Amino acid sequence: MHVLIAPDRFSGPLNAVLAARSLADGWAEAAPSTTVTALPLSDGSAGMLDVVAAARGGTLVPVQAAGPLGSVTAAAVLHVPGDAGGTAYVEADQVIGTDLVPPEARAHAARAGSSAGLGALILSALSTGASRIVVGLPTPAVVHDGGRGLLQVLAGGETVGDLPDVAAARERLAGRDVVIAAADGVPLLGLLGAGALLGQDPDVGPVLAQELERNIGETTAEMERQIEDQPRGLLLSTGRDQVRVARQEGTGAGGGAAFALRLLGGRSIPGADVAADAVGLADAVEQADLVITGSAVVDSASLTTSVVATVARAALDRALPVVVVAEEIRTSRREVAPLGISGTYEIWERSRLHGARRRHGASDLPDAVRARAARLARTWSTA
Structure with missing residues (x-):
C-alpha cells in the first residue's frame, strides 16, 4: 500500500x-x-518557501526588509534554478503577516502599515535573474494599503501626484512572468471584500474598516486611471459595464498587494494550485x-x-x-x-x-x- x-x-x-x-x-x-x-503543501501564505524548498531545493537569498510598521525584519527569497533563469518565490507573510503585530497594534497597522517590505522582497527576487516571480499572498494581512507601499518601492520613488507611478513600477517588472499565488479569491473592495473581512477582526472593528474602504476606494481608482491606456486587458467587460480591478476576484489578498500586482501585469492563480504544481x-x-x-x-x-x-x-x-x-x-x-x-x-x-x-x-x-x-x-x- x-x-x-x-x-x-x-x-x-x-x-x-x-x-x-x-x-x-x-x-x-x-x-x-x-x-x-x-x-507538504501551501496555499500561498505562511510556509510557502519551506514547502517548495523541501520538494525542489533551491537557494535561499536573505533579505533585510521593512516589516508592516517599518522596523527591519529578516526575510528570504527562494530561487529555484531552471530555464530562463528559473523561478524566484516570494512569501509575503514574512513582512505583512498577521503574526508580526500584537493584537493591541492591529488597528494602527491596518491604518498606517505598509507593504513596502514586500516591494523589497520582489526587488530581491528580480536580482536573482529569474524570469518567473511567484508571490505568495495571505488573506488576511496585517496591513491594508492596497499595495501602495510595494508600488512605491518598485517605482523607485517616482510618483504621479501623491501616488506611486504605476508605469515606472510596471517597467521594473517588464519581461518577467509575475504569478500571484493568492490564498483565496477575495476582492479588495465590496461587501465581500478584504475590507469587510478586516471589519470582522475585533482588534480593528467595522468603523475603521469602513474608513479604510473609502480611502482605498479613492486611491485605487486613481491608480487604475494611470494604466487605462495599457493594452493588458485589466478591466473585465460585463456587458455595458466594466469591473474595476479592485473589485475583481483575488485582488484583496495581502491587504490589496494582489491588486497592485495585477496593475503591474501579474496573473492570479490560487496559491494551493501554484504550490501543487511546484511540488x-x-x-x-x-x-x-x-x-x-x-x-x-x-x-x-x-x-x-x-x-x-x-x-x-x-x-x-x-x-x-x-x-x-x-x-x-x-x-x-x-x-x-x-x-x-x-x-x-x-x-x-x-x-x-x-x-x-x-x-x-x-x-x-x-x-x-x-x-x-x-x-x-x-x-x-x-x-
Missing part, C-alpha cells in the same frame, strides 16, 4: 513540513510495511492508493480554495480515497462527499458526553497528530 500525505500547515509552529512529517511518523509506527510519501502533486497522486491531507480548520470555504480542496480534486481524478485531518472540522459528510473525501477526522477526540474538544496547547499538537495518524493507519491500512 502506498500512502501520500499532503497537508497544509496546522496552527502554531506546526508548519506543513512538520505536519507532514508528524503524520508520516504516526502512520509508520502503526503500519511500518506501508510506503509513505510526505508532500509535483499530480505525479505523486499517480503513485498513491490513499491520500491524506489536512489543515488547522476545514470549513465550507476551504472546500473551494485551499490545500484540502486542491488535493481532493487531484485524487478525485483517479478515484482515490481521501482522508482529511484537522484541528477543527466544521463541515458535514454531505458537504465533503462531492470532492471524493471519504472521511474527516479531528486530531483530538470530542467528549462523548458534551461533544466538545478539550483545550490543548501548541506543544501537544505534534504528538496528537502522530497519534491520530497511527489510529488512521490501523483503520485504513491494508498492509
Whole structure:
C-alpha cells in the first residue's frame, strides 16, 4: 500500500513540513510495511518557501526588509534554478503577516502599515535573474494599503501626484512572468471584500474598516486611471459595464498587494494550485492508493480554495480515497462527499458526553497528530 500525505500547515509552529512529517511518523509506527510519501503543501501564505524548498531545493537569498510598521525584519527569497533563469518565490507573510503585530497594534497597522517590505522582497527576487516571480499572498494581512507601499518601492520613488507611478513600477517588472499565488479569491473592495473581512477582526472593528474602504476606494481608482491606456486587458467587460480591478476576484489578498500586482501585469492563480504544481502533486497522486491531507480548520470555504480542496480534486481524478485531518472540522459528510473525501477526522477526540474538544496547547499538537495518524493507519491500512 502506498500512502501520500499532503497537508497544509496546522496552527502554531506546526508548519506543513512538520505536519507532514508528524503524520508520516504516526502512520509508520502503526503500519511500518506501508510506503509513505510526505508532500507538504501551501496555499500561498505562511510556509510557502519551506514547502517548495523541501520538494525542489533551491537557494535561499536573505533579505533585510521593512516589516508592516517599518522596523527591519529578516526575510528570504527562494530561487529555484531552471530555464530562463528559473523561478524566484516570494512569501509575503514574512513582512505583512498577521503574526508580526500584537493584537493591541492591529488597528494602527491596518491604518498606517505598509507593504513596502514586500516591494523589497520582489526587488530581491528580480536580482536573482529569474524570469518567473511567484508571490505568495495571505488573506488576511496585517496591513491594508492596497499595495501602495510595494508600488512605491518598485517605482523607485517616482510618483504621479501623491501616488506611486504605476508605469515606472510596471517597467521594473517588464519581461518577467509575475504569478500571484493568492490564498483565496477575495476582492479588495465590496461587501465581500478584504475590507469587510478586516471589519470582522475585533482588534480593528467595522468603523475603521469602513474608513479604510473609502480611502482605498479613492486611491485605487486613481491608480487604475494611470494604466487605462495599457493594452493588458485589466478591466473585465460585463456587458455595458466594466469591473474595476479592485473589485475583481483575488485582488484583496495581502491587504490589496494582489491588486497592485495585477496593475503591474501579474496573473492570479490560487496559491494551493501554484504550490501543487511546484511540488509535483499530480505525479505523486499517480503513485498513491490513499491520500491524506489536512489543515488547522476545514470549513465550507476551504472546500473551494485551499490545500484540502486542491488535493481532493487531484485524487478525485483517479478515484482515490481521501482522508482529511484537522484541528477543527466544521463541515458535514454531505458537504465533503462531492470532492471524493471519504472521511474527516479531528486530531483530538470530542467528549462523548458534551461533544466538545478539550483545550490543548501548541506543544501537544505534534504528538496528537502522530497519534491520530497511527489510529488512521490501523483503520485504513491494508498492509
